[in-house]
Amino acid sequence: MKNSDLQARFNAIRSNKIFELFVVSIIIFSALVIGAKTYNLPPYLQSTINVLDVGITLFFLIEIFVRFFGEENKKNFFKSGWNLFDTLIVIISLIPVSDTEMALVGRLIRIFRVLRMISIIPELRLLLNSLLKALPQLGYVMLLMFIIFYIYAAVGSTFFLNINPELWGNISISMLTLFRVMTFEDWTDVMYETMAVYPLSWAYYLSFIFFTTFAFLNMIIGIVVNVLEEERQKERREEEALENAGQPTLEDIQQELVEIKQLLKKQSGQ
Structure with missing residues (x-):
């Protein structure tokens, strides 16, 4: 498969409204998971939430790859501040910090994943x-x-x-x-x-x-x-x-009319 075909497929996926709604639903679900962690839960529920958190992080990583490879010019992807923010949040979320002194920072970074909804929804x-x-x-x-x-x-x-x-x-x-x-x-x-x-x-x-x-x-x-x-x-x-890109403007039409008149005059003079 050619790179252009692959890029076109990724671009079609990231532009799909269903895919966007699915990403928004995952972000909302991620917020609920973060909220559930604030409660005193039984060990088995805590383990389930940890597994879900890892799954959500992996999904966000895949979603970033889809958006990156769907970009025709890869440099333009990093020109967007929202893309840089999303990428940074996802990369930091991949760092295992649950058993270290950086556990609090890791939790805060996961909380900021909710802000990714702003980068997904144009109105926000x-x-x-x-x-x-x-x-x-x-x-x-x-x-x-x-x-x-x-x-x-x-x-x-x-x-x-x-x-x-x-x-x-x-x-x-x-x-x-x-x-x-x-x-x-x-x-x-x-x-x-x-x-x-x-x-x-x-x-x-x-x-x-x-x-x-x-x-x-x-x-x-x-x-x-x-x-x-x-x-x-x-x-x-x-x-x-x-x-309107690619469509002739009024000036272009006037210029073409002038050229046609000059051409007709030359032909009539002959």
Whole structure:
């Protein structure tokens, strides 16, 4: 069998939707196996889970080989960060560390195998890539949010220290208290406690909630959604470019018409 035929078969396997669904199901099953290891199980069940773990690792190794040999240009396989991540996770999972000091590291690596679902499902890759590309814009929003947190924490520590030192003892503890307020975790208890001494302190909490929960968090969501839409449009343009590849453009058609006219003029002149 020629290498091109073998590569075409591997490419057909890895592009098959049934194969992709089967890989996703194995990843989910792997997550369940990892979760089962956290329970106190009888020895025979523990041995069965260990055998299943080895089988899952071997399957992932075969799946990596299928994806690698299905790539027309083998160098392109290693240009993808997701392929490198998957390969690294599988290779490290093959190292026997159960009876060594690296057993904890081995378990952690097996936990990260669940992240392989992101590399398999395109929609998850799109979400993660959008989030990563939104980080520069999110950084400025987070910086502004930190400034608001710092100012309100300093004010709260100044006025409410004598009311409850456990919540307003210093600026770092005050920031943790404000995070509790922002997430609405029993924040009214904190507010009513200070209102007993400062009746107008409700304005402090409501203004803080408005700036953080309502304003900044909505800004973060808006930025992520905007970047996500841009990534989707970029993918659509790339797909359209691939579909239109090889088809004549308007400029090509106009150039051909000009050449045909010149040819007809030459023939009529003769």
